[in-house]
Amino acid sequence: MKNYSADLMALLASGLPLYRADLFAIGPCRNGAYIYSTTGQLPVTFGGNTYQPSQFGSWSRDDVTMKVGLESNSTQLTVFADNQVPVYFPGTSNAALLFDGIKAGLLGKAKVTIYTAYMPAWGVVTGPTAGSYVETKFVGMVAPVPQIGMTKATIEVRDMLYLLNTQVPSRVFQASCSHVVFDAGCTLAAATFTKTGTVASITYPYQFVTAAHITPHSAAGTFSQGVLTWTSGANSGLIDFVRLWTPGGSSDTIQLDMQPIFPIAAGDTFAIRQGCNKTFASCSDLQGATNAYINFGGEPNVPVPETAIG
Numbered sequence: 001m002k003n004y005s006a007d008l009m010a011l012l013a014s015g016l017p018l019y020r021a022d023l024f025a026i027g028p029c030r031n032g033a034y035i036y037s038t039t040g041q042l043p044v045t046f047g048g049n050t051y052q053p054s055q056f057g058s059w060s061r062d063d064v065t066m067k068v069g070l071e072s073n074s075t076q077l078t079v080f081a082d083n084q085v086p087v088y089f090p091g092t093s094n095a096a097l098l099f100d101g102i103k104a105g106l107l108g109k110a111k112v113t114i115y116t117a118y119m120p121a122w123g124v125v126t127g128p129t130a131g132s133y134v135e136t137k138f139v140g141m142v143a144p145v146p147q148i149g150m151t152k153a154t155i156e157v158r159d160m161l162y163l164l165n166t167q168v169p170s171r172v173f174q175a176s177c178s179h180v181v182f183d184a185g186c187t188l189a190a191a192t193f194t195k196t197g198t199v200a201s202i203t204y205p206y207q208f209v210t211a212a213h214i215t216p217h218s219a220a221g222t223f224s225q226g227v228l229t230w231t232s233g234a235n236s237g238l239i240d241f242v243r244l245w246t247p248g249g250s251s252d253t254i255q256l257d258m259q260p261i262f263p264i265a266a267g268d269t270f271a272i273r274q275g276c277n278k279t280f281a282s283c284s285d286l287q288g289a290t291n292a293y294i295n296f297g298g299e300p301n302v303p304v305p306e307t308a309i310g
Helices: 006-013 098-103 160-165 280-287 289-295
Strands: 019-026 035-038 044-046 049-051 058-061 074-080 111-119 134-142 152-158 194-204 207-210 227-230 239-246 253-256 269-273
Touching: 006 111, 019 044, 019 049, 019 058, 019 134, 035 049, 035 058, 044 111, 074 134, 098 152, 134 160, 280 289
Parallel strands: none
Antiparallel strands: 019 035, 019 111, 044 049, 058 074, 074 152, 111 134, 134 152, 194 207, 194 269, 207 253, 227 239, 227 269, 239 253
16 A cells, blocks of 8 residues: 655645646666656756656656565556657767667666645645655666657556566576676776777778777777777667677777667778677686686586586
């Protein structure tokens, strides 16, 4: 059963005319940005953030139902964006449209909090106690996006009990490393292995030549299977994955795993981060031989399944 603050109970019992609006706090997204939206027709300020009625599209929610037990609860958010008036994904320097950003996976597994605000006067939600006129409807995380079109997207949101569906044990004995490069298990700092570059010419929509050679952190290092973040140009703020990095004498060739949302142009700048193929040799190159033995998350001597033991 939900608990309402004494202030909100008194407000609802007073019989005074009230304004009511849902608030949606989504983030951080994969690019670090947040979406603050409201079903109201005017902005609402709550918790130091301003919830916008149309800046990030028109958002609404399905009914929220709660089940007793360990079964995961879920709801759906629906967002509309008029294709005549551009609506941009936050944090992309007005370059990526909202739905293009969602298709590119920028929502990731962002945390979602749905509030319902009750206001005697429209605008700032405070109450006798800060936030006491606000009901928390649902807290969860972005799950699959079952439907996305030109002007409408449906996003499933599951509560944190969904995490109980995580495979257990989370780590299995395998030859390759179970860590994600630069995560807490890997221990390395991504900034140390990140370099910057500039596009000189475009070979294909997904492949280009750099203006200068990009030297990796170590002699054996490679940016293949790494991450490229655009820092200027039409794709500024967006992320692409590097399929292949071919070093040259005075320039390099970078092939992305897919064509970016917007065309690459000469002069676009980017930051590129070294990749890891999860082998012990790659870990030794990134970590140094001594630390590789400590932090490598695999078992390189585990025999392959086809190996018979007599």
